[in-house]
Amino acid sequence: MIEKIYDIAKVYVKDLPFEKKLSQNLGRDKYLIVINLDEKKFEDLVFSEVGVNDEKIFFYQKKGNFSVSFSPSIYLQGDDKKDKNALKKLIEFFNHEKTKDIYEVLLSSFDAIYEKLTQIDKRERQNLAIVIVVKINGEIIYPADHEGIAEVFRSRLTESLKSSKKDAHSRCFLCGREVDSYPILNEVFKFSSFDKPGFTPVMSRNSAGISNICMDCFADLKAARNFINENLTFSFFGGGKLWIIPSGDSLGIKKVVNNITNIFSKKGRTTFANIERELEEILSDEISIHYDFVILRISNNEEKILLHIEDVSPSRISQIHTTSKKIVT
DSSP, rough: OOHHHHHHHHHOOOOOOOOHOOOOOOEEEEEEEETTTTTTTEEEEEOTTTTTTTTGGGOOOSSOOOOOOHHHEOOSOOOOHHHHHHHHHHHHOOHHHHHHHHHHHHTTTTTHHHHHHTTTHHHHHHHHHEEEEEEEEEEEEEEGGGGHHHHHHHHHHHHSOSSSSOOOOBBOTTTOOOOOEEEOGGGTEEEEEOTTTTTTOOTTOOOOSOOOHHHHHHHHHHHHHHHHHHSSSSOOOGOOOOEEEEEHHOOOOOHHHHHHHHHHHHHHHHBBBHHHHHHHHHHHOOEEEEEEEEEEEEEEEEEEEEEEEEEEHHHHHHHHHHHHHHOOO
8 A cells, every 4th residue: 555655656746846745734824924034033923824825834743742843834732831832943943054044033033923922812823833934135935935944844854754773784665775764654654553663573672674765755655645635535434534545557547636636626625425426436437547445543643544445446436336326216
């Protein structure tokens, strides 16, 4: 299944810049903290709806107790003390030689920024993010358009994802290149625990892992996972999520994905049950493609695969569709 997701990456995200592959969907309304670099001052806090310029915002959420944000954006929690701490972590992201000018303005403006934040109702803040943007020559520059911020984002994530364990004989299980320090597959798929000591029988605790992956392939998988979340995921009964993973030739994959996203554009995000018949018709139409269906339970930092059906053919889906129509009528 992971290799099939990797193939989706080859079709849709292979040519994206490395840092864009690692960036996650912010998925919230946000406030832009505008730093005027011409005048070396904090200028304003500007509201921006979810989806507006989100493609220009770097975001990476990582669980745990960290003193530095991994991206120039961070979630708020609606608690003064926690949000003050979040702002400190966000500012520390810029404590880098490539973004020293931004960092110095943020440090000197901390109290003014925090005071503006606390004027936002706590209940509203629970569902908000804050993003640092800069103004140069009167123009707002988003993180993805600022070379220094992009480089810091790439650098911080690359260093944080490297394993402390090294094995000179390791090779990436996807591309075959030799790796001596690599990210953990579990960072992309939380259900991937098979390369952890204690989860795999007779695996040594000194082992560097059995699913070694290079940073480039890790970024491809991360981007493909985000693509599936946004384009090929449906809500299922009991709070589960359904992934539809097409595999086959690239033209067939593109046709199927395009037809599925057309449903989203017409009806918006909806449950699988509401569009089941339409999906069956779409999936049975492209004969060059087979499908994996994965039902997951995703809760906070935990993911469990409840059901995984592999290599379902279009003809079998067509049979299901024809039979279901007869039952309904």
